[in-house]
Amino acid sequence: MADFLFLTVEDVSDLWLNVKESFEGRVPVKKACLNNKARNPVFVDNLPAEFIQTTDSRLRSRFPQEQYLFWFREPYATVVLVTCEDLDEFKTILKPRLKLIVQNDEREWFIVFVSKAHPSNDQASKMAKKVYARLEADFNTKKRERCCKFDLHGPDAEFWDDFDSKMVDCIRNTLDRRVQFYEEEIRRLSEQRFTPIWNFCNFFILKESLAFMFEMSNLHEDSLREYDELELCYSESVTSPGKHREFGGLDTGDDQAALLNPGFKALTQIVQDDVFREFEFRQYIFACQAKLLFKLSRPIEVAARGHAFVVGFSKTLALHENSLPFCFREVWVITACLGLIKSTTSHYDGGAVSIDTDKEFYRLQGDLYSLCRIKFMRLAYLIGYGVEIEKSPVNSASLSMLPWPKPATWPSIPPDSSAEVMEKEKMVLQAKSREKLFDIHRKPLPLEPSLLLREANRRRAFLSVGNLSELYDSADGSGLDANSKLSPNRSASNFMTRTMSGPATSETSLPVDRPMRLSEIHVAAEHALKQTISDPDFMSSLSSVEEFEKRYMELTKGAADNYHRSWWKRHGVVLDGEIAALFFKHGNYDLAVKSYEKVCALYSAEGWEELLADVLPDLAECQKILNDEAGYLASCVKLLSLDSTLFSSKERQAFQSEVVRLAHSEMKYLVPLDVSSLITFAGSAGPPLELCDGDPGTLSIVVWSGFPDDITLESLSLRLSASSSADEGIKAIKSSDSHVLKPGRNTISFDIPPQKPGSYVLGALTGQIGKLSFRSHGFSQDGPVETDEFMSFETPTRPVLKVRKPRALVDITPAVSSALLMNELQWIGLIVKPIDYSLKGGILHIDAGAELKIEESQMIEIEHYRGDVEHASSADSSAEAGRVEKIPIENGKIKLPDWASDVTTLVWFPVRAIDDTIARGESPASPQKQSVVDGMRMIALKLEFGVFHNQVFERTIAVHFTNPFHVSTRVVDKCNDGTLLLQVILCSEVKATLHVKDVQLDLQSGFEHLGKGDGRPASSLFPLVVAPSSRAGILFIIRLSGTKDLDEVENADSMLNIKYGISGDRTTGAHSPVPAQVGDSEELLFKIALRLKRPVLDPCLAVGFLPFSTDSLRVGQLVNMKWRVERLKTPEDSNISSDEILYQVDANPQNWMVAGRKCGHVSLSNEQGSRMEITVTCIPLVSGYVHPPQLGLPEVGEVNISCNPAGPHLVCVLPPALSTSYCIPAA
């Protein structure tokens, strides 16, 4: 019977055929509001329902008992179809009949009055209305309207709404009533739960009926809840202690899980006593639940519940394993998982679900695949495909922790199976364990929880213990290992002897007490499995290795893909590794590499090195086969950089030799190799190397080599990067050291060319092994190799090199600031002061400027400079300090000695300033200004120093040279007899004591010495000592001598020759000249020209300004200016003997107005003592202190006039007196 709600049609007036079509168009019911179990309204869409007539055979055919069982299938509503066109007919016939139909209270009903009247026929319509009104009056109650009117000719929309709501009302009421009924029944049964009469089957029938009813009403949630409760109740009843119950699962086809197929077996087949068999029933319940969940569009929940169910049920199966066929449990799990996967994926569209749900679904799929895969591997292992299974951690972990099946007795070899045994043996023998690259020998990981051989033989009950132990001790003691293929390095020949010598080949019927050999176990298991597995398709996937691998791949891929989709990358990647292993086995290296790379990338990124060490050799091997040199090299490097405990030193050496071999071979594509993890480097401990700007240096860094042996590098260079800027525009710096890296720590020094100022961190280390260039970014912080594997790029890297900003590295200053002697060989001292910088090998270029000559015949003297600070503490180093080294000078170059590289030194070198001009003395007659610049001489210095003479210091210094004396003369007294006392004043110009030994004055013509006439001074006080900056005077007595030529007198010079000695220290200033030749006298000669003028002074006239007659001068008031002119001596020359003198008054016309004669001749007698007055009237024009007019005598030379007052003076002029004439009297 279909799972529909039935609605019966009581066709009173034979109308059904007329309305059938339109009625059936209303089902399934689009929208229905039903009450769920908790009596809450629930809206249900598309409620399936079917109209059947009350006369339908399906309603009548049931037995009474069956009717009870299927009561829930009874119609949910009765539609009474009537029509009537006559009131009388209604009253007499129809009404009693209807009353009869509806009197059965248990049924829900409603009446549909069908009006046949055509709308155009008013009469009929009216009649129909009347009858319907009557009908309503009779059958509608206050609570409920049970009638509706259907117009055969075009029913209106309102009718269908009315019809639907009435129909739904009926369904709802019926459902409520029935649910209530069932619930009461269930409650009643539940109360009897722990009484002996309780029967699970009865309970089940009620419960499932209820569930079914809900399901029919599309109330899937409620239905599911009923099943859940049922499952719970079953679990309780089945686990309750009591009589032994059959488990089930022994029928053919039971090995194929039926957990999604509720109709797999009729329930009557599985009922036993008062309860159902667990095997079938649990699957049935789950199938019902799954069906409902699918209807609820919850495939994820099916997967989740399914996974839990499979795991749980697998445990249950394990409990009953000895009564079940061999490996029944494994087979069931596989089929269950596959079934679940298939159905859930087909129901899952992944559309409108959250990302988490999506992930969860795929994870469950992955879990199911994975579970299925493990069980499948187990089966394959049992029948001898174990040699084909990769002994990876994942397989090992899964299989070695999974116990063997525990059948009551282990299957024995069927008769006539010797050929199969032979074949198995052959397979085992042919399957050579793969020789791993690099001769890596690892104990293969186990795939068995315990030795299969032991387990299988132990489970054969009839085997005696003695034989078993014999088996273990057989052959060379490793027979078991060999048989279980756990020892691949065991030689095949050994194995052959052991197997071929056995009795197996000749014997087909096994003696009962002989333990089975492994191949026999496999054959026995295969036969037993053939019995267990009913699905030929499944069995075929175990029929051959190829089929097995096909299915194995399918499962592994499924698991991996789903795990990846669920973001469980680790699970997924691990399985990728298994896929890769299979590809690898089949020579599908391209695909294998892809998968292996994924695995290695994950393990490498997360640093799980042990796991990485397991797969990396495989990847390397693939890459080698594929000729992917770059990848292969990278893998080798990675292998080398793994923790050294993971591989034996021999293996590591093999890795290295591979790298070296490849590096020296002709590689097609030269790719740079990243060896960051293998070769790490760091700056050496301590502060960074500091260099001055422009200096090269040697930076030593520590390089740790992870290679197990020494490795020869063709070159090695280092890149530095400035820590301030990111650009790596710095050239690589090559190392000059030998290029053999020892394992572990190496110190390598790099010569660094001059760098820009700034601080530098280590960038990358590059180099070449053979033709292979490698590059390492791995800077290790410091410390031993163990911590190197961890590289933190977050930690700031320490600068290894600091190049300072340009600064002064050396300073050269002149040692003496005071003047040196001109024209003499003098020492110039230079203080060469290194500023925290070695001047080793420095060369000093000295370039003397014009009028300065370096005496290269002399040696340069270098000594310690003792500054003020050093003076105090130089007691111990006095010997060193006092040292003076003489070094030659060539072409103006001096090589600084080594001892002078770090200390401040004083370099003395002899120079001679040349001044060809003759010095001139100063006299009142020829005042002379001496410029300081005259004695300046420039010396250009250039010091080249630094390791490569890359540092240059240049400076030009000025040295001041001077004559020893500044000479001035004056006439001290002029005697009446014409004798002149000439004083020559010698002023010392140098900071040294001068000893004047002799002075001689060669007078110019027009003068002559008095006395001896040898030009010596008046008094002989020699030697005369002149202290620095002091003066000395020497007196000469001379007189004028008659001369004719005045010009000659004017132009000639007197010459003063001074013989002197000097005693000075070169550290303070001028000193005694360096003897150019041995035996040079220390007496020096200084010549200076003096110019004497005659006559020195000859006043003839005296002009005096006489006081004013009035007290005060006023502007505008006339004042008389009076000068007195007096003749002081009688003029000697006859040509000026005239007794008239020309006078001239000079006045500033702005200040004065001259009223009298400005100039004119006045007579003055030529006699000595004659005098006269000159009066000029002037008017002051401005008030204030003004110069008065002056009287000049133009015809008389200025030297002949003595003025009183001597210079210009000021007079006070008052403002004009107030004049009253302009005043207006106050009125």
Added chain:
Amino acid sequence: MASTACFVIVSKNDIPIYEAEVGSAPKKEDLAHQHQFILHAALDVVQDLAWTTNAMFLRSVDRFSDLVVSVYDSVVHTRFMLLHDSRSDDGIKSFFQEVHELYIKIFLNPLYLPGSRITSSHFDTKVRALARKYL
């Protein structure tokens, strides 16, 4: 004491920084491999679970046959992972808490670079002692 127990500390980048086989069962080379594999795979679960709870002790997050992986989320997402076959939840919790204390001490050591391998032998000794005590 649990017969099998493998303790691993995993840094926030999922890199193991400390490993110790602390079970009483005789050490087998092949087992170490499996343990590594199981613990590594359990990180998949931890990454999902760690964000769903505030508790540091995540209890058993994964199960592999008879072995259970318990996880403790320590400072800055450093995870303590213990693979074990014992059932005592309290013991494991105490073990984790005490190791947490130890780890904090290591963490505060200025010479220890967070996220690098823990090489302190003192730490190792202490962890093994704690394992004997609690597991």
